Amino acid sequence: MPESLPESQPEPGSGRKRAALILNPVKPTEEDIRGIVAELSAQEGWDEPLVLETTEDDPGHGQAQEALKAGVDVVIAAGGDGTVRCVAEELAGTTTALGLLPLGTGNLLARNLDIDVDDPRSAVEAALTGTERQVDVVYVNVDRAQDAHVFLVMAGLGFDASIMADTRDDLKDKVGWLAYVDAGIRNLQGKPSKVKITLDGGKRMTRRLRSVMGGNCGKIMGGLEIFPGAKIDDGLLDIMTVAPSGAFGWFAVLGKLVARGKGKDPSLEYFQCKEAEVEVDTPLEIQLDGDALGKGRHMAFRVEPNSLKLRMPYGKKDPAILTNPEP
Structure with missing residues (x-):
């Protein structure tokens, strides 16, 4: 009998998608972020998400590299604009998409892309199943x-x-x-x-x-x-x-x-x-x-x-932000 795979790894050849959640644990929130991502992943038939926390010494770079090595389909940056920037720095130039779960004060990128800064479930849904656009870095x-x-x-x-x-x-x-x-x-x-x-x-x-x-x-x-x-x-x-x-x-x-x-x-x-x-x-x-x-x-x-794949909600986008506002 072959050895069982580690719990954090999807079964090879299963064809199931998987998300990585890179979470800034110091950002205050009353929501169960891990639970929301796990629940919505299961609803979409995805494997259990890979969850990685940022640290004071590594605000997202190493975690994004680990997610890329794991071969995930989307990396969800859960934090403020700083967390998003660090994760994007590693994903730029790759074929792996970036999703946003805004937990910061400014959340400027999320606001520009019509991602709800007050509804984590909506943001996670957009990260998992939203439209995918190529954006500049x-x-x-x-x-x-x-x-x-x-x-x-x-x-x-x-x-x-x-x-x-x-x-x-x-x-x-x-x-x-x-x-x-x-x-x-x-x-x-x-x-x-x-x-x-x-x-x-x-x-x-x-x-x-x-x-x-x-x-x-x-x-x-x-x-x-x-x-x-x-x-x-x-x-x-x-x-x-x-x-x-x-x-x-x-x-x-x-x-x-x-x-x-x-x-x-x-x-x-x-x-x-x-x-x-x-x-x-x-x-x-x-x-x-x-x-x-x-x-x-x-x-x-x-x-x-056009060097970064970015997930955002379906629907008409602000023409002041995208050259082609339709998804």
């Missing part, structure tokens, strides 16, 4: 490091990154995304920095700015579209520069954001490219999808088109 090298990071929503240098670095975790647990507003108000005051920007190897631009951001898709909390027209599958990176003038300059920035970038006010400018370099003389805070990376002076962006 943006690679970023910080301070000319050999190894690149990825982001799926947005990254930045300056004011926006200072907000992420200065947001209080205890306040996020109490008031959610309003904690970012608190950090933003505390960081409004500040001097602009001399920034050099090169797009697609062209002529270098020099600006005095508070922030430079790159966007792969455009929405943040409250549905505000800060990168108008940015699409996650168009092969393009959207660049936004922020340069408020004077004490009331932030009102002009906000006004142009609400107007979706329309108008000639130079406080907010937009560009599109496939590659970009951003350099400052004095180190500034850097963030990727809400993760503060510390201070740096140089960021090199590169879009890898």
Whole structure:
């Protein structure tokens, strides 16, 4: 009689699908996440899911590699945007799909893709049986490091990154995304920095700015579209520069954001490219999808088109996010 297989491994040749759940255990939730994924997997005739928890030392990379080695059909990232980013970094360029189970504060990618941030069962259903789309991934090298990071929503240098670095975790647990507003108000005051920007190897631009951001898709909390027209599958990176003038300059920035970038006010400018370099003389805070990376002076962006399989709900998608909104 052949030896029985370990309980965590599906039977070879069974043809049954299997999901991996990569769970950030520190994210507060009253739901039985493991139970929901196991229950819905069984309902769909899938094998028992492979469950892996992130740790402080490994926020998702090693777990995603383990899931790939196990040959699962979809990897469900259960956590915030940081967990999603780490898992996506390993899945990009593979044939394994990424599903989202949003448990964080921002959950920006989930919001952009119409994944319900308040209904775990709905999110898991989309991860297991939703439509599958190929989306872009943006690679970023910080301070000319050999190894690149990825982001799926947005990254930045300056004011926006200072907000992420200065947001209080205890306040996020109490008031959610309003904690970012608190950090933003505390960081409004500040001097602009001399920034050099090169797009697609062209002529270098020099600006005095508070922030430079790159966007792969455009929405943040409250549905505000800060990168108008940015699409996650168009092969393009959207660049936004922020340069408020004077004490009331932030009102002009906000006004142009609400107007979706329309108008000639130079406080907010937009560009599109496939590659970009951003350099400052004095180190500034850097963030990727809400993760503060510390201070740096140089960021090199590169879009890898359609390099990640992503599961999302069936139904009409926001045309501001996808080039072809139908599933």
